[in-house]
Amino acid sequence: MIVVADNLQVTNRIIEQALKDMDPVPIQDLVKQLEAAGAEAIDVNSGPLPRQGEEKMVFLVETIQQVSRLTLYLDTVNPRALAAGLRACRTAPVINGFSLEPAKLAWILPLAQEFNCDIIGYLLYPGGLVPAGANERLDVAVQLFQAYQEAGLDPEKLIIDPIVPPLMWQDGPAQAREVLTVIRLLPELLGFQVRTVAGLSNLTSGLGPSKKRLHLEEAYLAMLAAADLDMVLLNALHPRTISIARACQSITGSKIFSVVD
Amino acid sequence: MIVVADNLQVTNRIIEQALKDMDPVPIQDLVKQLEAAGAEAIDVNSGPLPRQGEEKMVFLVETIQQVSRLTLYLDTVNPRALAAGLRACRTAPVINGFSLEPAKLAWILPLAQEFNCDIIGYLLYPGGLVPAGANERLDVAVQLFQAYQEAGLDPEKLIIDPIVPPLMWQDGPAQAREVLTVIRLLPELLGFQVRTVAGLSNLTSGLGPSKKRLHLEEAYLAMLAAADLDMVLLNALHPRTISIARACQSITGSKIFSVVD
Numbered sequence: 107m108i109v110v111a112d113n114l115q116v117t118n119r120i121i122e123q124a125l126k127d128m129d130p131v132p133i134q135d136l137v138k139q140l141e142a143a144g145a146e147a148i149d150v151n152s153g154p155l156p157r158q159g160e161e162k163m164v165f166l167v168e169t170i171q172q173v174s175r176l177t178l179y180l181d182t183v184n185p186r187a188l189a190a191g192l193r194a195c196r197t198a199p200v201i202n203g204f205s206l207e208p209a210k211l212a213w214i215l216p217l218a219q220e221f222n223c224d225i226i227g228y229l230l231y232p233g234g235l236v237p238a239g240a241n242e243r244l245d246v247a248v249q250l251f252q253a254y255q256e257a258g259l260d261p262e263k264l265i266i267d268p269i270v271p272p273l274m275w276q277d278g279p280a281q282a283r284e285v286l287t288v289i290r291l292l293p294e295l296l297g298f299q300v301r302t303v304a305g306l307s308n309l310t311s312g313l314g315p316s317k318k319r320l321h322l323e324e325a326y327l328a329m330l331a332a333a334d335l336d337m338v339l340l341n342a343l344h345p346r347t348i349s350i351a352r353a354c355q356s357i358t359g360s361k362i363f364s365v366v367d
Numbered sequence: 368m369i370v371v372a373d374n375l376q377v378t379n380r381i382i383e384q385a386l387k388d389m390d391p392v393p394i395q396d397l398v399k400q401l402e403a404a405g406a407e408a409i410d411v412n413s414g415p416l417p418r419q420g421e422e423k424m425v426f427l428v429e430t431i432q433q434v435s436r437l438t439l440y441l442d443t444v445n446p447r448a449l450a451a452g453l454r455a456c457r458t459a460p461v462i463n464g465f466s467l468e469p470a471k472l473a474w475i476l477p478l479a480q481e482f483n484c485d486i487i488g489y490l491l492y493p494g495g496l497v498p499a500g501a502n503e504r505l506d507v508a509v510q511l512f513q514a515y516q517e518a519g520l521d522p523e524k525l526i527i528d529p530i531v532p533p534l535m536w537q538d539g540p541a542q543a544r545e546v547l548t549v550i551r552l553l554p555e556l557l558g559f560q561v562r563t564v565a566g567l568s569n570l571t572s573g574l575g576p577s578k579k580r581l582h583l584e585e586a587y588l589a590m591l592a593a594a595d596l597d598m599v600l601l602n603a604l605h606p607r608t609i610s611i612a613r614a615c616q617s618i619t620g621s622k623i624f625s626v627v628d
Contacts, residue, residue: 273617273618279617279618279619279620280620282618283593283618283619283620286593317610318610318613318614321607321610321611321613321614322614322617322618324585324586324589324611324614325585325588325589325592325611325614325615325618326589326614326618327586327589328585328586328587328588328589328590328593329589329590329592329593329615329618331586331590332544332547332589332590332593332594333593346582349578349579349582350582350585350586352582353579353582353583353585353586353587354586354590356534356540356583357534357540357543357544357583357586357587357590358540358544359540359541359544
């Protein structure tokens, strides 16, 4: 399970301001912190970048690459900014991501083809709604994989995000368990070892900062690891969450870590 | 998932001395601490009690019952002491436990019949060795269930312990993953919702005290919970482990806990 930091996002005011001012320093400080904390990749969530999108995404990618060689997950719905960002990447990036939403199929999917890179597909309905249960998510997975294949893309470059539900939702805990089932069943359903990714912080969305929130994320992280999740997006500045991720890697054998040191 | 404290054991020197002196105070202090910490049941690991076994087990049970109403898991290989302890229990106890070892089948199993109580069966070979993989454990489970049924016991009173391996073992991580599979498969294999229990501290046996040890236990605890484990024996005096257990209960829905407080 690869740990992808979800901290570099435009909803963070420091990053928002740095992006506005084109100031590399706060961005590079954060990236260095994330790498030191144990992040193995970085999600670059720039938001939609309605103005100077290409310029800003290139600035982000180049700024990060000046201090880090970690894999970048480019996370924007703006296809022009995304294309510019992909072009600026020196090591193989990941597109985060597409869904059955017609605009994304039309504008994002071809970029995965053009840049021959990994791309995350979300198990969401075309209108953006989250499917309610395991069966509904698996139905969407079949449709998503079909659209993906029809675009002529390599199955091995697909990564599926089953969408972790907030526990706050009325059926949140039940859906969270169904997501574990979906992760387990996807390779059999699609007939190959499709990779999976999940956004951990979505689990506790709306709960506010608390110890309990972190415990819920830590517990669910281990459950995701046991379901053989390949990548997890999480707050890499929570040392305990990183420690639990390392412990999971020791147990699931996804990385060789000594269990004794 | 029910949290069973594994702290009350004769290998703890304070408990060893208290049992020798028949001094209830240190035992009651520990029991109160365990209950305050969140233990939902207590494993009473008296060891084999070679001398005055019946008297000492009755002393233990009565001493605990003076300060707590938690369910007691009576954990001794001494059948006479066990019988005396079961007789002294005011609330339904659990026998911990039996295996395919001939002496246990002959002496422990009939006590479950006589006292009509829950009993834990270990997935061990008759000589006490731990089966290597999931298939071997499932083979033993079938044999264990057969011996259990031949003794005329109620399937609903059986609880299976698949034996958590130490990660230190050469194939420890692989076995730890196989144990999760076994927990998942047992109900289907045996044809009813057989309950399962696991001893968490065995995972880190031999690793010595460290933060990493606790992280490994916490991660594996959540994996066990996701596999639908019914009861877990653990060190109830580690507040973080208890917090992770609570978080698991919130997610798996095995208990109604608010996710927000």
